[in-house]
Amino acid sequence: MSQIQPQPPAQTVSAEDWANERGQKWCDQLSAMEATLDPVDAPLIDALQLDRPLRIAEIGCGGGGTTLKILRNAPAGSSVHGIDISPALVEKARTRAATETGDIAFHIANGERAPAPAGPYDRLVSRFGIMFFDDPEAAFSNLSSWLAPGGRIAFAVWGPPPQNPWMTSLREAVVQVMEVPEPDPDAPGPFRYAGGEKLLGLLKAAGLRDLEVRDWRGTIPLGGGVPPEAAVDFAFSAFSLGDLLAEADAAVSADVRRRLTQRYAQHETDGAVHMDAHVHIVTGTRPD
Structure with missing residues (x-):
């Protein structure tokens, strides 16, 4: 088994990472990433309860795909703002929105x-953008003041890693051929709030009430719906473990690629890889 040292904990991505390299990487994979996450948009927008003209802000808007969908689903007269720490992604979003007629x-x-x-704002929304704050207590207190x-x-x-194999399959393939540190469950990363209770506690401490967690379960089209070989390319490019593989021996990388291709092939339907996903959609309100 190969080993690369030193290494940061796998799947740990800070806000500073998103402002720089990680944000640029997401921008480079924007079409594939948005197509992959597209199934989550409808239940998330539904949870916003867009029942009248509203001022809406999306936190961690990325390249603006979800922000644009919110604008198109919001009642006439609504104002929609996308907020992101990455200059590259915000510039991309502004370019895409240039032809929109709404606010x-x-x-x-x-x-x-x-x-x-x-x-x-009357509504705050985030699709996978709130798990990377360096100081979550301060962050949610600040966001509460935005409302x-x-x-x-x-x-x-x-939700929990075992229920998101579309994301965890790469790690499972990697650990079979090389040693990587276990991710820190309390550090910034995609599964930081997988249990839900931790996030509810933070939001309650920030002054929010009527908190509720609704689970969405469905399938995610990797890379937007591509065959196994292309899905592996997407995983290597999109996930943080791909950075470690870029530093690994070529034989190690090839072994991981072979194992992951086999895994994805088991979930191929009509030439596209679809895998299970589990999402918590957390709602709440600021008291009057």
């Missing part, structure tokens, strides 16, 4: 400490 804007800001760019009294949140976070 939409994108801002470079860190929700952990920045004031609301144009608040207060108008009576305002509502809808945050999507990943």
Whole structure:
């Protein structure tokens, strides 16, 4: 078994990473990433309860795909803002929104400490953007201040790793051929709030009420619906463990690729890899 030293804990990605290399990497894979995560958008937008003209902000908006969907689903007269820490992703989002006729804007800001760019907001939404704060207590307290009294949140976070094989299959293939550290469950990363209770406690401490967790279970089309070999390329490019594989011996990388291709092939239907996913959609309100 091969070993690379030194290494950071696998699947640990900080806000600073997103502002720089990780944000650029997401930008480079934007079409495939948005197509992969597309099934989560509808239940998340539904949880926002867009029942009248509203001021809405998406935290960690990335390249703006979900922000644009929110604008198109919101009642006329709504204002929608996308917030992200990555300049590359915000620039991409602004370019995509240039032809939109509705009230939409994108801002470079860190929700952990920045004031609301144009608040207060009636709705705050995030699709997998709240798990990477360096100081989550401060972050959720700050985001609560962005909300108008009576305002509502809808945050999507990943459920337990065993119920998200679309994401964990790469790690399972890697650990068969090389040693990697166990991820720190309390560090910034995709499964930080997999249990749900930790996030509920943070949101309650931030002053939010009427908190509820609804689970969404479905299938994720890797790379937007591509065959196993292309899905492996997507995983190597999109997931943080791909950075370790880029440093590994070529034979190790090839072994992981072979194992992962075999795994993905078991989930191929009509030329596309679809794998199970489990998402917590957490809602709550700021008291009047």
